[in-house]
Amino acid sequence: MLRENFNDNWKVCRSVAALDALFYPEKVQEPQSVTLPHDAMICSGRSPEYPTAGGGAFFKAENLEYTKTFFVPKEDQGKVIYLEFEGVMQYAFVWVNGGFAGQHPYAYSNFYVNITDFLRFGEENTVKVIAKNGAQPNSRWYSGGGIYRNVKIIKGEPLHISMDGVMISTPIAESDRAVVEVRTKIENENLGFRCGWLKTVIRDEDGAEVAKERTKFHIFSEGTLTVQQRIYVKNPKLWNLDAPYLYTCESILESEEIRDKTAVSFGIRSLTLDPERGLQLNGRTVKLKGGCIHHDNGMLGAAAFEDAELRRARLHKKAGYNALRSAHYPMSKAMLDACDRTGLLVMDEFTDVWTSCKCDFDYGFSFAEWWERDVEQMVYKDYNHPCVVLYSIGNEIPEAGSPTDASWGRKIAEKIRSIDKTRYITNALNLPGAILDVVVPMMRAQKPESAGAKSGEINQVSKDMQQDMRSWILNSDILQERIEESCGVLDVIGYNYTTERYENEPKLSPNRIVVGSETSPAALAENWELVEKHGYLIGDFSWTSWDYLGEVGIGHFGYEDDKIDRFYGDYPWIAAYSGDFDLTGFRRPISYWREIIWGGRNHTPYIAVQRPGRYGQKPADGNHIWTDSISSWTWPGYEGHPIIAEVYSDAEEAELFINGISQGRKPVGDEFKKFYCKWDTVYETGEVEAVTYIAGKEVGRFHLKTAGTPRLWVKKESESLRAGTNDLCFINIELADENGILNTAVQKDVTVSLTGAGILQASGSADPRTGENYYDTTHKTFYGRVLAVVRAGEEKGTARLTVSAEGMDSVVVEIPVV
DSSP: OOEEESSSSEEEEEEEOOOHHOOOOOOOOOEEEEEEOOGGGGGGGTTTTTTTTTTHHHHBBOEEEEEEEEEEEEEOOOOOOOEEEEEESSSSEEETTEEEEEEOTTTTTTTEEGGGGGGTTEEEEEEEEEEOOOSSSSSOOOOOOOOOEEEEEEOOOOOEEEEEEEOOOOOOOOSSSSEEEEEEEEOOOOSEEEEEEEEEEEEETOOOOOEHHHHHHEEOOTTTTEEEEEOOOOEEOOOOOSOOOEEEEEEEEEEEEEEEEEEEEEEOEEEEEETTTEETTTTTEOEEEEEEEEEEGGGGGTOOHHHHHHHHHHHHHHOOEEEEEEEEEEEOHHHHHHHHHTTTTEEEEOHHHHHHSSSSSSSSGTTHHHHHHHHHHHHHHTTTTTTTEEEEEEEEEGGGGTTTHHHHHHHHHHHHHHOOOOOOEEEEEOOOHHTTTHHHEEEEEHHHSSSHHHHHOOHHHHOOHHHHHHHHHHHHHHHHHHHHHHHHHOOOOOOOSSSGGGGGHHHTTTOOOEEEEEGGGGGGHHHHHHHHTTEEEEEEEHHHHHHOBSSSTTTOOOOOOOOOHHHHHHHHBBBBOSBBBBSSOBOOOHHHHHHHHOOOOGOOEEEEEOOOTTTOOOOHHHHHOOOOOSSSSTTTTTTTEEEEEEESSSSSSEEEEEEEEEEEESSSSOOOTEEEEEEEOOOOSEEEEEEEEEETEEEEEEEEEOOOOOOEEEEOOOBBTTTSOEEEEEEEEEEEEETBBBBBOOEEEEEEEEEOOOOOOOOOOOSSSEEEEEESSSOOTTTTEEEEEEEEOOSSSEEEEEEETTTTTOEEEEEEEO
């Protein structure tokens, strides 16, 4: 089937019911021209009064109408034509030339609509998509709105390869030989018995043919069949984390002439799983150094741009991660491609809800009717991606503790296995959430005034739960009995924030394998010690590796003096602020601590400094909190004041120097954390340096210097963009001195403007508590930084971004669009 980009020349406006449009014409908007992927919500206003509330970052949500007019050539008559939507937020309805062609409620799974019967050949045609996103809240995090992933038009002969019809596995993957098993589903959407041949060619990354097979078949009218081929590849290059080599499988359908042709990429690799060696990739044990991510890309909103997803994948890999968990929805095709290319393993998660809604208008409304089709789409989407190793059937599902409703987990797991037996199945269990009917009454008895006891909201319950209550719950016979069936359907038991149970698992069953599917970011040192100690513990996924919109303020570093006991923040909070990376992709201090624990940085330490304005105040506790520190030695006005300097290291000892004067040497690892130590010292401008030692010998050093007078430093991440594509150029804007040292203490209003052959897609800072909009062109710096994102225009030329700030020389960056 010929797949073509269908992203351009769309128009969008608020969707208004026909009668409303007739009687209240003032509700009707003038449509705006857009190119997909498009997130309408990120361009809307924000207000504390909007029903999306803090979960949706207080954005406005509306029902949306997308339309596109397109010409279908006369010669296409007799072909079959589909539209593929990779994601529509949400409850999508599709019309073609006024006729209802299909619908799809789940926002995170791709779907196909056969539009053949609705088309007028040799004429203009109109497709209309309604996204019913106005009923809010429909998600516990920022959802976005509209057609936020790619759309393709797919054309082919009536005798063709089915949608997602090529499924590739590698049952044997060894250094000297591999067996590539290709199962190809073929359809005959026409009258007439047909004879044909399926030719399959395996090509390497250079396009050279390495193996092939040709198989004859016969197919009846309106029939389907599957051709299975076993193809042998000698001396294959195995896909692994360090060398993610990808082959191409080219499928050619011949019947008198070539009827169809498609190509998919895949990797040759093997997976095994057992309680002693854990998860093995190509015969080598891999411990999952994981991070949880939501689907948004910060100021870009939910729009799934290939370059944005690839950037996230590359930055994760560079920071030491080897695995990502999509939370809590099926991962985009663009992100799966990025993980394939960079060598990141994936836990792809199906949903956040089954039958019990967590929000008033979430997927729970449609689950019982649509789950099977949505599971199929997730698995077909993932099947050829070597990065995918685990399917998660849910996140913190309360039904997991129900004697009757736990059966849903078995249905989902068996449905996945009926399609894909090559991966493993888990479920991200929140154990207190599985017995909320027991937990909440206990809390109301012990802490009747707590927000968790009043609301029963699982995150607030976890925050307010007393430690003795938590310990009893996690080790109670009631809990074990309630979750036994849910655990029994899994290959790997996923535990959210339940490190306390890890070492007891073999006593429950010697066959159990466990993953920390969601863990507190600051708990890694203790968690990783257990992961390395036990074969049945296969990894740890921190919440979160990348900051995200919505669930506002959960990572806010507070102090007891603030008297804030709520889990979420208030308006104008916009982000969670719990990520190793901030919204712009800039690494926060905890990211370096995590990398060091995982054995990265070659013994080079890292320095972060707590804000001196809060010196002496006692920090509040929280699941998603590190310390109130940034990597800076620029604190004007605090000269001579006390300050806390932190050093992260995997060495035995560390020594801190300020302007060459030792502040003392001490063991690494203290009462707060392993791989961590700190100095209570006095701030003075100049240089702070950490030197680390093993067996008395220096093994690494790291320093920070005080920044001087800042100027604008602007650096683009791409050398060029391709005209008429989704290509993006990320442009980092910093206030740095003449030596390039970031000045985190100066705040400036930075203005960006674009001319030429590009589009300013978004700009803004990583500030998690801002009232600014990402479509504005002036933004206050956050710790000295702002990010701008330029999208390729339709025409070739040069995009010119001008960056200016009061009292500073402007900078112009040119981006060729070729």
